[in-house]
Structure formats: C-alpha cells, structure tokens
Amino acid sequence: MSSASPALFRYIGVRILQALPLLLGVVVVNFLLIQLAPGDPTTVLIGDYPAPEEYVRQVRAEFGLDQPLPTRLVNYLGQLAQGNLGYSFANRMPVRELILQRLGATILLTGVAMALATVIGVLAGVWAARYRGKATDGVVQTTALLGYSIPEFFLGQILILIFAVWLGWLPSQGMRSARSTATGPAATLEVGLFLILPAIALSMRYVALISRLTRASVAEALTSDYVLGARARGVSERRVLFVHALRNAAAPIVTVIGYNLSFILAGSALVETVFAWPGIGRLLFDSITRRDYPVMTAILLMVSIGVVLANLITDLIQAVIDPRVRYS
Amino acid sequence: MAALPETLPGQASRLSDAWYAFRRNRRAVAGLVILLTWTVLAIGAPLFAGSNPYRGGPDALLPPGSPDHWLGTDNLGRDIWAELVYGARVSLTIGAATALVSVALGIAVGSLAGYFGGRVDGVLMRFAEFFQVLPRFVLALVIVALFGGGLWKLIIVIAVLSWPQTARVVRAQFLSLREAGFVEAARLGGMDTLGLITREIWPNALTPVIVLVSLEMASAILIEAGLGFFGLGDPNLVSWGSMLNAAQGYLRQAWWMAVMPGLAILSVVLSLNVVGDGLNDALNPRLREAA
Numbered sequence: 320m321s322s323a324s325p326a327l328f329r330y331i332g333v334r335i336l337q338a339l340p341l342l343l344g345v346v347v348v349n350f351l352l353i354q355l356a357p358g359d360p361t362t363v364l365i366g367d368y369p370a371p372e373e374y375v376r377q378v379r380a381e382f383g384l385d386q387p388l389p390t391r392l393v394n395y396l397g398q399l400a401q402g403n404l405g406y407s408f409a410n411r412m413p414v415r416e417l418i419l420q421r422l423g424a425t426i427l428l429t430g431v432a433m434a435l436a437t438v439i440g441v442l443a444g445v446w447a448a449r450y451r452g453k454a455t456d457g458v459v460q461t462t463a464l465l466g467y468s469i470p471e472f473f474l475g476q477i478l479i480l481i482f483a484v485w486l487g488w489l490p491s492q493g494m495r496s497a498r499s500t501a502t503g504p505a506a507t508l509e510v511g512l513f514l515i516l517p518a519i520a521l522s523m524r525y526v527a528l529i530s531r532l533t534r535a536s537v538a539e540a541l542t543s544d545y546v547l548g549a550r551a552r553g554v555s556e557r558r559v560l561f562v563h564a565l566r567n568a569a570a571p572i573v574t575v576i577g578y579n580l581s582f583i584l585a586g587s588a589l590v591e592t593v594f595a596w597p598g599i600g601r602l603l604f605d606s607i608t609r610r611d612y613p614v615m616t617a618i619l620l621m622v623s624i625g626v627v628l629a630n631l632i633t634d635l636i637q638a639v640i641d642p643r644v645r646y647s
Numbered sequence: 648m649a650a651l652p653e654t655l656p657g658q659a660s661r662l663s664d665a666w667y668a669f670r671r672n673r674r675a676v677a678g679l680v681i682l683l684t685w686t687v688l689a690i691g692a693p694l695f696a697g698s699n700p701y702r703g704g705p706d707a708l709l710p711p712g713s714p715d716h717w718l719g720t721d722n723l724g725r726d727i728w729a730e731l732v733y734g735a736r737v738s739l740t741i742g743a744a745t746a747l748v749s750v751a752l753g754i755a756v757g758s759l760a761g762y763f764g765g766r767v768d769g770v771l772m773r774f775a776e777f778f779q780v781l782p783r784f785v786l787a788l789v790i791v792a793l794f795g796g797g798l799w800k801l802i803i804v805i806a807v808l809s810w811p812q813t814a815r816v817v818r819a820q821f822l823s824l825r826e827a828g829f830v831e832a833a834r835l836g837g838m839d840t841l842g843l844i845t846r847e848i849w850p851n852a853l854t855p856v857i858v859l860v861s862l863e864m865a866s867a868i869l870i871e872a873g874l875g876f877f878g879l880g881d882p883n884l885v886s887w888g889s890m891l892n893a894a895q896g897y898l899r900q901a902w903w904m905a906v907m908p909g910l911a912i913l914s915v916v917l918s919l920n921v922v923g924d925g926l927n928d929a930l931n932p933r934l935r936e937a938a
Contacts, residue, residue: 343779348786356793363793468917469863470872471907473891480902586785589873593895603785604877607792619789624781630780 329371338631345623350395356612360384367610368408373603378405389520404611404620409606414617418599424494425598427510428565429587433576436525441572443526444533445560459530466527471586475520475593482516489516490596498565517594521586528575533568540564570640577633662885668929678918685915689735700885708901719903727907730885734908737886738868738915741802744837745861747869748806750931753813758844760814761821772818775811783808784870784931791879798881801874805867813859820852858927865919872912887912 353363364378379385381403404414412420417620447459483491490496495509540546541564549563550556577581588600595601598619606614669675686696703723711719711727718727734928760771787804794800824830825848860884874880875888887908894905 340773341780345781346782352789352793357795464917464920465913468920470869470876470891470914470916472873472876473905473912475892476891476898476905476909479898480905484899484902535747566746581782581784583782584782585873588785588788589876592877603788607788607877607879610792612793615789616790616831619782622785623780626782627780 322504324393327638330605333488333633334631334634334638338627340623341627345627346396346399346620347392349604349620349623350392352619353395353612353616354388354391358362363612363616364405366408366507366614370408374406384394399620403619407606407611407614410437410456410614414613416623417614418617421599421602425587425591425600426582428514428517428521428598429583429589430516432521432587433525433583434520435518436529437572437576439522440529441533441565441568443574444530444556445496445537445565446565447530447534448541449560451534456534459534460634463527463530466523469523470589471520471524472589472593474523475517475590478516478520479593491516494597513594513596517590517596520593521583525575525579525583528579529572532571532575533565536568536571537564540567570637573636573640574633577629577636580629581622584622584625649812653843656750663927669925673929675929678921678925681914681918682922683841685735685911686739688732689739692732692736696726696730696732697727700725700729700733708904709898710901711907718907719892719901721904722897722901725885727890727903729908730890731887731911733885734887734890735915736886737798737910738871740798741805741871742864742868742915742919744802745809746864746871748802749809749863749867750813750856750860752806752810753859754817754849754853756810757814757817757927758821758848761818762825762840762844762848764822766938768818771814775814778808779811781808784873787870788879789875790879791874794872796879796881799882801871801881805870809863809867813856815861816855816859817848817852817882820855821848824848824852840855844923857930858923861919861923861926868912869918905921 324377354360355586356363360382361375361379364382365375381394381398383391386394402415404418406412407414407417410417431490443459443463447456450456479491482489490513494513495501495506499506499509501509537560542560546563549559554563584600587598588603590596591600591603599621602614605611606618634636665918701713703725704720705724706713706716706720707722707724709720709724711717713719713820716726716728718731720726721730756771756775760768760775762938769863779877783805786808787801790804791801794858830843838847871880871886872891875886875890876892878889878892880889880892891910891912894901897904
C-alpha cells in the first residue's frame with residue numbers, strides 16, 4: 320500500500336484540478352440561463368411575484384444588472400461565494416434556508432432508496448448468477464428489464480393505487496400525517512412508514528442496474544480459477560458466492576450509484592412530486608408551477624455542483640478500491 | 648485505383664447474419680412489433696382514434712369498458728384511447744428526432760476527436776465530459792420553464808444534452824481504426840480526410856451506434872414524459888407525460904387515467920430496450936458465438 324501512495328495522491332490531485340473547471344462551467348451555465356432568459360434577468364432573480372421596489376433595486380445593485388456581462392458574472396460569483404441565493408417571495412424565505420430545510424428529506428429518500436437498491440440488486444444478481452440459465456435467472460432478468468424501463472413516477476402512482484388506495488396498508492402523501500403528535504421512536508417509525516413506497520419507486524431502476532451488473536461479474540468470477548480453487552479447498556458455496564465472487568462486483572456497483580447521481584436526483588424530483596415528499600424535488604416542482612425562478616435556478620445549481628462532486632468522489636473511491644485506475 | 652463495389656460480399660452476409668440472429672431473439676422481435684404498431688397508430692391517428700382527443704364531453708371519468716369509450720375518459724370527458732393514439736405522435740416524434748439529432752452530433756464530435764487526436768481530441772472530450780456532468784433532466788426542466796416549451800424546442804434541448812455518449816463510442820472506434828491497414832492503404836492511395844472518415848472508417852465504426860439510437864430514443868421518451876409530468880410538455884399537444892400529470896390529481900377516483908398512459912410509455916421504452924439488446928447481440932458476432 321505504502322509504495323502505491325504517491326501515485327494515489329498524484330491521481331487525487333489531478334482529479335481535483337480537473338473538477339475545478341467543471342464546477343466553474345456549471346456555475347456559468349446557470350448564470351447564462353438567468354441572463355439570457357426572455358424578459359429581464361431581474362424577473363429570474365426575483366421570481367414572478369410582486370416584490371417590494373426596494374428589494375428590486377437591491378438585487379439590481381448586488382448583481383450589477385446595469386453593468387456589462389463579464390462584470391455581472393463576477394458579481395454573480397461574488398454573491399454565490401457569500402452564500403446569497405436570493406429570496407423566495409413565494410415562500411417568504413431566503414432561498415438558501417428554503418433549500419437547507421428541504422435537503423434532509425431528499426437525502427433520506429435517496430439514501431434509503433440506494434441502500435435498498437444495493438441490497439436487493441446484489442442479492443438478486445448473485446441469485447441469478449448462481450442459477451444462470453434456469454428459471455430463477457429468467458425471472459430476475461425480466462424483472463430487471465421491467466424495472467429499467469418503467470418511469471419512476473408511474474411506478475410510484477401504481478404503488479399508491481395498490482398499497483394506499485386499494486389495500487389501504489401504507490400512507491402515500493407527505494412525510495408524516497398532518498395531525499401526528501408522535502415523538503421519539505414513534506415519530507421515526509411513522510416517517511419510516513411514509514418512506515416505504517417512495518423509496519421502492521425510486522430504487523427500482525437501480526435494483527435493475529445493480530442486479531444486471533452483479534449477475535455479470537459474479538457469473539464471470541464463477542468460471543475463474545480462483546473460485547475453482549476456493550471450491551476445491553472446500554469453501555462453502557455461500558462464502559464462494561458472497562465473498563470470493565461478489566468482491567469483483569464492488570467497484571462497478573459504486574460507479575452505478577456515483578455516476579448516476581443526476582439521474583437519481585431527477586428520479587427523486589419526480590417521485591417526491593408523486594408522493595408529496597417534502598424534499599428538494601418537490602420544491603423544484605412547486606417553484607416551477609409558481610414561477611419562483613430564484614428557487615428553480617438555485618436548485619439547478621446545487622444539483623449540478625452535487626453531480627460534479629459525486630463524480631469526483633466516485634473516481635477517488637475507485638482509485639482506492641482498484642489500484643489499476645491510478646495508473647491509467 | 649479500381650473502384651470497389653459498394654457492398655463487399657462479406658458485408659452483405661454480415662448484415663443478413665445479424666438480421667438472422669436478431670430474428671431468433673423472440674423478445675427483440677416482439678419489441679419491434681410493438682414499436683411498429685405504435686408507429687402505425689401514431690401516423691394514422693385520425694383514423695384510429697375514433698374521436699377528437701382535444702374535445703371534452705359530458706361523460707367525465709368513465710371507467711374502461713364503457714360503451715363509447717373502451718379505455719374510459721379523463722376528468723374533462725376526453726377519450727383516453729384517442730389521447731393515447733395522439734400522444735404516441737409526440738412521444739415517438741420526440742424520441743426519434745432527439746435520437747437522430749443527438750447521435751448525429753455525437754458522430755460528428757466523436758469522429759473529429761478520434762480522427763485528429765491530440766489537442767482537438769483533448770478539447771472536444773473535455774467538452775463532452777462537461778455536457779455529461781450537466782444534470783440532463785433538471786437542466787431541461789429549468790430551460791423549458793424559463794424559455795418556454797414546444798415540441799421542437801424540447802427535441803433540441805434534449806438532443807444537445809444527450810450527444811456525449813455517442814461521441815465517446817465513436818471516438819473509441821476511430822482510435823482503433825485510424826491506423827488500420829485498410830485506412831492506411833486508402834490514405835496512401837490519395838484519399839482525402841473526408842473520404843477516409845466517411846467511406847473507410849464510418850462503415851466499419853458505426854455498428855455500435857445503431858444500438859445507441861434505440862437507447863437514446865428510450866431515454867428521450869422518458870425525459871419527455873418527465874417534463875410532461877411536471878406540466879412542461881408542449882401545451883398545445885396531448886402527450887403521455889401530460890396525461891400522467893392530469894392523472895395525479897385523480898388517482899383515487901380514476902386509476903385508468905394513470906395506468907393507460909403509463910403502460911403506453913412502459914411498452915415503448917421496454918420495446919426500445921429489448922430491441923437495443925437484440926441489436927447489440929446480433930451486431931456483435933463475438934458475443935453471439937459465446938452465447
């Protein structure tokens with residue numbers, strides 16, 4: 320390990336340097352959208368809402384809207400550096416606070432959905448690889464194909480119809496019930512119940528991707544010499560599958576989640592809207608319907624930056640797991 | 648230099664081999680049949696719809712199996728079947744046009760990067776990387792929300808955000824082919840750059856792109872459905888996404904408003920994915936022999 324470290328550190332340094340122009344790029348894209356939108360950039364910065372004249376003047380001064388474009392960009396970067404994302408008149412709250420308030424719900428939903436996707440996807444993939452070519456394999460593969468093709472929000476609506484409307488087993492709107500007074504463990508349990516359906520809807524696509532990947536790499540590993548060797552030594556079948564063969568699939572699974580963050584968040588926006596889950600995605604939907612532009616563009620900015628960082632972190636994890644990455 | 652026949656004997660048999668392999672894949676053939684059925688319905692929409700999908704009636708929220716409305720009606724009394732058939736026009740147009748535009752862009756960029764290499768490659772691929780990190784769906788949402796929707800705008804926006812994958816694939820093909828013996832021979836024979844790219848390399852490099860067309864089409868249709876669900880589809884056209892948007896408010900009263908368009912989207916996307924898999928297996932002889 321110690322002999323590999325300099326290469327690892329050099330790789331990390333290079334990747335971070337390469338990510339900086341991407342970060343600047345996504346900020347500039349956001350800036351250009353605001354500046355080039357039809358009408359006045361002031362409208363985009365304030366939203367299509369009656370705002371006091373004084374605030375309009377303040378925004379014009381802060382962002383230098385009477386200055387030439389390059390100066391405006393510098394002002395925009397300066398405002399962002401101070402954490403100024405504008406004020407949402409539709410919500411009567413600074414945009415930054417609004418986003419921070421909603422961030423937790425989205426992290427909870429996407430985190431649980433991806434954990435679910437990893438567990439179910441890995442189990443299904445290992446199972447399919449174990450019984451390759453048998454009926455089990457066919458069922459897993461067909462389900463994966465369906466899971467990959469169904470729009471998350473339609474799956475969400477189907478789940479609501481079955482489990483909330485017809486069976487009445489699970490709640491489907493929001494994060495807890497309106498009149499809930501539960502606290503402590505009871506409150507956690509309640510949020511958990513509300514979380515089940517949206518998490519399943521969001522996870523399905525990644526269950527499909529992860530099970531396909533796991534099946535392929537485990538199937539490949541099962542034909543390898545080291546698995547043959549392990550079997551010859553009398554290692555139990557379960558250990559062969561989950562320790563020896565599955566290790567091969569670890570790095571690809573990390574990339575499925577890391578490189579797909581933009582799709583995961585897009586899915587989350589749609590699923591949150593279906594389930595009225597009070598996260599960033601639902602906020603995006605509301606800001607679009609209310610023409611609350613500063614919220615909309617701030618969310619785009621946050622998501623863009625998040626995706627660049629997620630790609631960077633994924634590359635770094637890859638380099639740590641798999642030494643070959645550092646030298647390529 | 649003597650002119651070569653347009654298709655070499657080996658090429659023709661390779662294509663028919665591929666078609667033979669594709670036909671043996673029952674899933675892929677079923678997918679193709681479903682796609683062709685939707686295409687026929689979309690083209691002949693006025694013939695097959697049976698009623699005007701834009702005109703409501705007094706019979707709102709009729710369940711499927713009603714005498715005049717076999718798939719039921721929506722909250723405004725519009726016939727769901729008619730909406731589906733007209734909605735197919737939007738989904739298929741957006742899917743096909745976006746796939747063609749984005750793949751064409753990707754081929755252009757990938758060819759330039761792969762053929763010239765060096766600094767051109769460096770710059771173009773950084774550009775591709777940049778477009779790849781842009782969050783396609785959220786960015787498309789914001790662009791349409793700020794600049795307005797409309798069918799062709801949607802197509803351009805989705806296509807411009809979708810080309811990098813094709814560019815990467817084409818570039819990789821070029822990198823392995825540009826030094827190949829037959830390309831070198833044509834170059835020494837005096838062929839110009841354009842000829843080398845279009846007549847020598849493309850015919851040998853673009854097979855994997857065929858698969859990408861079906862996958863890009865599937866993802867464009869999903870993006871359009873998502874935009875429609877967010878209420879940002881073309882306001883003048885009925886689309887499957889906008890039907891699901893309307894359905895959200897009536898889930899408890901009228902399940903068919905959600906289920907019908909949802910199944911339509913699922914059937915098209917699923918078909919495109921199995922056709923893509925089928926093409927992939929059929930066009931990749933090495934995989935075929937291994938199976």
